[in-house]
Structure formats: structure tokens, C-alpha cells
Amino acid sequence: MAQRMKPKLIVFDLDYTLWPFWVDRHFSPPFNTNKDGIVYDRFLRLVNYYSDVPGMLYQLHNGGYTLGIASRSRTPPEAHKLVKLFNWDKYFKYKEVYPGTKLNHFRRFQRKSGISYVDMLFFDDEMQNIVDVGKLGVTCILVSGGMSNAVLTEGLHKFQMNNSSRHTNKI
């Protein structure tokens, strides 16, 4: 049986992909946690993520996948702080968080990791990012309603389809 083709790098957007808000618009820093690990903003508003996300990141990380973040947030320090407060830092080897086209984020992933674009899988809720990054040869999945285990499975499946056609074409 052919070995299952897996992405060498899986990249996630942050706003409306891992959590249901724009970090630079919908909350007021500073962010903090209480003794139960609940994250809240300056006005004690609860800051949350899509419910499948922590388990999904844990599973991928334990499964040996390399993970990254590509965000165009205009407040990079706050975005980084939320990732840290959610205890997700340990899952992400690469983090590129700054405004501008995501072509830049992915060029840096490629340079830093040495991984080819075709070996990358990317999840994002904005069509423009999907179009831009897709031009590089990255397998891109448009997310609506946030990341879930089902969307992850769909992405891994699409990656496999893209890769098997790529390998078939070479023969």
C-alpha cells in the first residue's frame, strides 16, 4: 500500500480561522488569564477560540506534523500574546505575523524551513489569501465558520489529491 502523503508544513491563519474575532478590532488589550486559565481582555470580556482547535493542534503536533501561523494582524504583539496565553506556543515552529500580502509570510516559511511550497497545506478564511498563496503551489483551504476537525480532514484529503496527481504527472 502506498505511503500516505502528508504535508511537511501545515499553516493556519489566526482571525476567523483559529479564533472567532479580529484581534486588532474586537477586543481591548492587555490580555490576561485568571487562575483557571481563562483568557480575558482589559474589560474582562472572555476571549475564546473555535472549540475543536486545541485538541486539533495537540493531535497534529503529537502526530509529528510541523505547524505554522500566517497572520496579517495589525497588532502582532497582541496576536502573539494570545497564542501564548492559549498555551499554543509549543505547537508552532514558525510564526509570521504582520500586515501585507501573505506571499511574504510564505516566502519566509520556505526560506526558514527549506520545505517546498507543494509540501505545504494552508487554512485561511479570506479568499484573497487563498488566491495569493495558492499561486505559489501551496494547497489552500478556504475556511468558513472556523477550523474544525472536519475542515482539517478535508484539507488533508485535498493535499493528498493534489500530491498524487503531481506524482502521477511525473511518471
Ligand SMILES: [Mg+2]
Ligand atoms: Mg482570517
